[in-house]
Every structure is written in C-alpha cells, then in structure tokens.
Amino acid sequence: MVAAGKGTRMGPGVDKLFIEVAGGPLxxxxxxxxxxxxxxxxxxxxxxxxxxxxxxxxxxxxxFKKRFRLVVGGRERQDSVWNGLxxxxxxxxxxxxxxxxxxxxxxGLIAGTIESARExxxxxxxxxxxxxxxxxxxxxxxxxxxxxxxLWAVQTPQTFKLDVIQRALTxxxxxxxxxxxxxxxxxxxxxxxxxxxxxTPNPKATSPSDVAxxxxxxxxxxxxxxxxx
Amino acid sequence: MVAAGKGTRMGPGVDKLFIEVAGGPLxxxxxxxxxxxxxxxxxxxxxxxxxxxxxxxxxxxxxFKKRFRLVVGGRERQDSVWNGLxxxxxxxxxxxxxxxxxxxxxxGLIAGTIESARExxxxxxxxxxxxxxxxxxxxxxxxxxxxxxxLWAVQTPQTFKLDVIQRALTxxxxxxxxxxxxxxxxxxxxxxxxxxxxxTPNPKATSPSDVAxxxxxxxxxxxxxxxxx
Numbered sequence: 001m002v003a004a005g006k007g008t009r010m011g012p013g014v015d016k017l018f019i020e021v022a023g024g025p026l027x028x029x030x031x032x033x034x035x036x037x038x039x040x041x042x043x044x045x046x047x048x049x050x051x052x053x054x055x056x057x058x059x060x061x062x063x064f065k066k067r068f069r070l071v072v073g074g075r076e077r078q079d080s081v082w083n084g085l086x087x088x089x090x091x092x093x094x095x096x097x098x099x100x101x102x103x104x105x106x107x108g109l110i111a112g113t114i115e116s117a118r119e120x121x122x123x124x125x126x127x128x129x130x131x132x133x134x135x136x137x138x139x140x141x142x143x144x145x146x147x148x149x150x151l152w153a154v155q156t157p158q159t160f161k162l163d164v165i166q167r168a169l170t171x172x173x174x175x176x177x178x179x180x181x182x183x184x185x186x187x188x189x190x191x192x193x194x195x196x197x198x199x200t201p202n203p204k205a206t207s208p209s210d211v212a213x214x215x216x217x218x219x220x221x222x223x224x225x226x227x228x229x
Numbered sequence: 230m231v232a233a234g235k236g237t238r239m240g241p242g243v244d245k246l247f248i249e250v251a252g253g254p255l256x257x258x259x260x261x262x263x264x265x266x267x268x269x270x271x272x273x274x275x276x277x278x279x280x281x282x283x284x285x286x287x288x289x290x291x292x293f294k295k296r297f298r299l300v301v302g303g304r305e306r307q308d309s310v311w312n313g314l315x316x317x318x319x320x321x322x323x324x325x326x327x328x329x330x331x332x333x334x335x336x337g338l339i340a341g342t343i344e345s346a347r348e349x350x351x352x353x354x355x356x357x358x359x360x361x362x363x364x365x366x367x368x369x370x371x372x373x374x375x376x377x378x379x380l381w382a383v384q385t386p387q388t389f390k391l392d393v394i395q396r397a398l399t400x401x402x403x404x405x406x407x408x409x410x411x412x413x414x415x416x417x418x419x420x421x422x423x424x425x426x427x428x429t430p431n432p433k434a435t436s437p438s439d440v441a442x443x444x445x446x447x448x449x450x451x452x453x454x455x456x457x458x
Contacts, residue, residue, distance in 0.1 A: 124371070126363065130435050131382035132409045133362070134355065134424070139379075142353070142422045145413045146364075146380075152371075153360035180361045184374045193371045195363070201438045206359050209430045212449070213442045220441070 001034060003027055003055075003100035004046045004073025004080040016205045017100050018054075022218035024226040026205055028062050029103035029218055032226055035064040039111045040096065043068040046084040062226055076178055078185065082169050088162065094118060096159040097182055101205040104217045105157060112196045113159035121164040122193040124183045125202060126152040152195055155202050158182045164191055230263060232256055232284075232329035233275050233302025233309040245434045246329050247283075251447035253455040255434055257291050258332035258447055261455055264293040268340045269325065272297040275313040291455055305407055307414065311398050317391065323347060325388040326411055330434040333446045334386060341425045342388035350393040351422040353412045354431060355381040381424055384431050387411045393420055 003017055010016045017027035034043050043066055047055055052070045059068065071087050073080035081097055088095060094117050096110065109125045116123030129151040135144040158181060160168075168185035172178075179185050183193045205211050232246055239245045246256035263269050272295055276284055281299045288297065300316050302309035310326055317324060323346050325339065338354045345352030358380040364373040387410060389397075397414035401407075408414050412422040434440050 127360075129362070129382075130433075131356075131384070132413070133358070134381050134383050134412070135375075135379050136381055136424055137379055139381075140423060142381075142383075142412060142416065142424060143379075145409065145416060146375075148409065150364050150366055150368075150372075151375075152363050152365055152368075153358075154363050154371075155360070180374065180377065183363070183371060184361075187371065187374060194369060195365055195371060204359075209446070212445055216441055216445055217438070 001030060001043060001098045001100050002046050002073070002077060002080050002084070003051075004048050005077065005101070006048075010206075010208065010211075016211070019205070019211055021103075021211060021215040022226070024062060025058070026103055026211070026214065027100045028058050028226055030098065030100050030105075031058065031064060032062065033103065033105055033107075033110075034098060035066045037107055037110050039107070039114050040066070042066065042089060044071055044084045044087050045069070046071050046073045046080045048073060078169060078172055078179055078182070081165075081182060082173070085162075085166060085169065092162050094159060095162050095165055096157045097165075099156045099204055102156055102202060103205075103214060104200070105155075105202050106200055109196065109198055109202065110157055113157045116194040116196055117159040117161060120192055120194055122158075122160045122183060122186045122191050123196050124158045124181075124193055125155040125198045126195040127155065127198045127202070128152060154181060154183060154195075155198055155204070160186075167191075230259060230272060230327045230329050231275050231302070231306060231309050231313070232280075233277050234306065234330070235277075239435075239437065239440075245440070248434070248440055250332075250440060250444040251455070253291060254287070255332055255440070255443065256329045257287050257455055259327065259329050259334075260287065260293060261291065262332065262334055262339075263327060264295045266336055266339050268336070268343050269295065270321075271295065271318060273300055273313045273316050274298070275300050275302045275309045277302060307398060307401055307408055307411070310394075310411060311402070314391075314395060314398070321391050323388060324391050324394055325386045326394075328385045328433055331385055331431060332434075332443060333429070334384075334431050335429055338425065338427055338431065339386055342386045345423040345425055346388040346390060349421055349423055351387075351389045351412060351415045351420050352425050353387045353410075353422055354384040354427045355424040356384065356427045356431070357381060383410060383412060383424075384427055384433070389415070396420075
C-alpha cells in the first residue's frame with residue numbers, strides 16, 4: 001500500500017490520507033480492505049518518514065490482523081514502490097500495489113487482478129471512459145477527439161508477478177525515467193498488462209469532492225465498515 | 230437542453246432524468262440552473278415524443294420563469310440538437326447546449342463558455358484528467374499510455390455562435406456521420422473550440438453511483454435548490 005504521497009489538491013496542510021470518513025481516517029479504510037482480503041498474505045505499507053508511529057497506532061486502533069511492515073517511501077511514486085518491493089518475503093509470487101487514497105476497491109478487483117497477474121504476469125484495475133476525451137497540446141484549444149471505446153482510466157490494484165515488477169522498475173531506474181504508474185514500467189520491458197474492468201466505483205481521493213463521494217460509498221457499504229473497540 | 234436520450238445503464242425501465250434527487254426529479258435541477266441563469270434568454274427543451282406534457286407539468290410545479298419551447302428529439306444526439314436549433318429565435322447569437330442529465334453545472338461555466346463562444350465561435354466545459362489513461366484496441370491488453378497532461382474530458386455546456394453550430398451540424402448530416410458531441414462537429418469544419426475548465430464537479434448521471442454523487446452535490450448547494458409551493 002503506497003501511502004507516501006503528499007497530494008497538494010486538498011488544500012494546504014491537509015493530509016488526505018487522514019481525513020475522517022465513515023468512522024475513521026481514509027487510509028484506515030484502504031488498509032481494512034487489504035487486511036480483510038482472503039487473497040492477501042502480508043502487507044507492506046510505504047509511508048513518509050516520521051509517520052511510522054502513526055501507522056502503528058492505526059493498526060492497534062482498528063485491530064488489523066494481518067502481518068505488516070513499514071517502509072519509508074522515496075521521491076517519486078516509483079521509488080516508493082521500489083522501496084516496498086525490497087521488503088517482500090522471498091517466497092512471494094504476486095505483488096499487488098494499492099493506492100492508500102483508494103479505499104473503495106472491492107475484493108472482486110483484488111482477486112481478479114491477482115488471477116490475471118498469475119496468468120500473464122501483470123494486470124491492472126481499469127474503468128471504461130464514459131466521457132468524451134479530447135487532446136489539447138496547449139490546454140486552450142481542442143486538437144483532436146480520441147476514440148472513447150479504446151480508452152481506459154487505470155486505477156489500483158496494479159498487480160504483478162514479483163520478478164516482472166522488479167524487472168520493469170529496474171528498467172525505469174536504469175533509464176532515469178519517471179512513469180505515471182507501474183504498468184507503464186511494464187510497457188518499457190514489453191510485458192503485456194491485462195485490463196481488469198472495475199465495475200463498481202473505485203475513486204481515488206484527490207479533491208474534497210472526491211472525499212465526499214468516497215464517504216458516501218463507504219457508508220453505503222455498511223457491513224464491511226471499520227471495527228473499533 | 231437535450232433531454233431526449235434513453236440512457237440504458239441505470240437499469241431497465243428507469244428514466245434517469247426523472248430519478249428523484251434533492252427535492253425533485255434530476256432534470257428539474259438542470260432546468261432550474263438554466264432558468265435562473267442571467268446569461269440565458271430562452272430555453273428549448275428537446276424531449277422524447279410523448280413526454281411533452283410531463284415537461285409542461287414540471288414547469289408549473291417548479292415555477293420556472295423563463296420562456297421555453299418543447300421540441301421532439303431525433304435518433305442520435307446530434308439529430309436532437311439539430312431539431313432544437315430549428316426552434317431558436319431568429320435574433321439568437323449564441324446557443325448553449327446542455328445535457329439534461331448534468332444538473333450541477335455552475336453559472337461560472339455557463340457564462341464562461343458563452344464568453345469564449347462570443348470570442349472565437351465555440352467553447353466547451355472540460356475537466357483535466359486526473360487518472361492515467363491507457364489505450365487498448367481490443368479492451369483486454371494495454372497498448373499505450375497517453376500523455377495525461379494533454380487530455381480533457383468534455384462535458385456540457387457546449388456553446389456556439391448560432392451560425393457555427395448550424396454549419397458544423399450541416400456538415401455532419403451531409404457526411405452521414407455520427408459524432409459523440411457537438412464540438413466534434415466543429416472539428417469537421419475546422420472551427421476552433423476553446424476548452425473552459427470546469428473547476429467544480431459537473432457530473433452526468435449515467436449510473437446509480439453518479440446519481441448518489443449528484444444528490445450529494447445538490448444538497449451541499451442548499452440555497453439554490455428547487456423552489457416548490
């Protein structure tokens with residue numbers, strides 16, 4: 001779980017991961033998803049320096065049951081993922097990478113990306129585009145209408161065979177590149193990535209209205225909510 | 230206001246425009262936006278055959294004040310827009326096209342697209358992409374990562390000088406083409422279209438979770454809500 005980002009769109013001084021929604025901080029909901037998933041063995045939390053004790057406290061407060069380790073993130077998202085990869089157990093076959101700010105991911109998507117990663121090496125949760133998408137070089141005038149039927153918005157989980165993501169991120173680092181997501185690293189090494197359609201909303205908290213929508217989704221879920229004592 | 234679509238993603242027999250949200254049917258909120266906008270003179274409602282009296286009743290129920298006309302829509306969205314255009318008053322300079330299923334559009338976006346359309350002929354409300362977008366021909370494997378910085382999701386209002394949208398849709402009809410939105414018609418005749426950034430959420434109701442989000446947004450607005458007696 002990548003929880004080392006700083007997100008700047010929520011306003012100054014606001015750490016989006018700790019905004020309270022539906023009975024707990026947003027990041028606790030995401031952690032809960034992974035903690036309760038029968039498909040996941042151990043959890044590596046990649047966090048910002050200085051946040052380790054805060055995450056330790058969360059584990060106690062919400063009674064997470066699964067073994068976890070804390071790792072400090074790097075400069076870019078890909079560096080954080082890299083740091084996390086150094087900590088996975090040796091026998092690990094599949095690594096699932098989850099944005100900490102995406103708490104509504106359902107078990108079907110977790111299990112679905114794992115199954116596809118086992119088959120072909122890499123898979124990603126993705127949503128078909130419902131809006132018409134235009135391309136604009138300067139951000140002022142429309143240059144081109146894209147073919148919506150071919151477009152997918154990728155989310156997390158992004159799930160890989162361990163050796164695939166290791167090779168892909170090694171290529172990124174050796175090339176001195178910055179990629180927007182881990183599947184882009186796969187494209188570099190010619191590794192195919194399967195799209196696993198996300199059929200329920202799986203938003204990432206980036207703006208205050210996202211948080212309001214997430215709260216609505218979490219509350220409507222009810223039964224799977226956070227357990228506190 | 231284009232209210233002639235059938236939307237199939239909401240479930241069988243559900244007309245999304247008449248789902249009750251925040252004190253009235255969804256379409257009444259959209260109409261209210263246009264009715265209360267100081268930038269708009271008259272309203273043409275493009276509706277499905279047989280729905281005319283339902284819309285007449287809405288006008289009475291919610292005390293809409295602005296002059297409106299009802300027109301029956303066509304087979305494709307572009308045919309509905311075309312039918313609507315036949316009914317605008319002769320002295321009209323600017324036509325603003327609004328999805329009936331998009332009730333959260335704010336006055337800034339209405340006024341902003343009108344201003345830009347006056348300047349260069351065509352403008353559209355659009356949102357920067359926050360997700361990473363991938364292209365896939367077959368919908369199974371990722372083929373290519375697009376440059377997110379250049380991508381915009383277009384919404385409505387889509388706003389035009391009257392002669393521009395008339396010429397653009399004439400070209401579409403003469404070519405026997407189907408376009409996803411009215412700005413795509415402008416691309417056909419080489420008419421530049423300005424992107425007007427949508428800074429507050431402006432979702433279209435397409436699925437049940439969109440409706441839940443829209444209700445949240447409408448309720449948080451409070452003061453501008455529907456007036457009934």
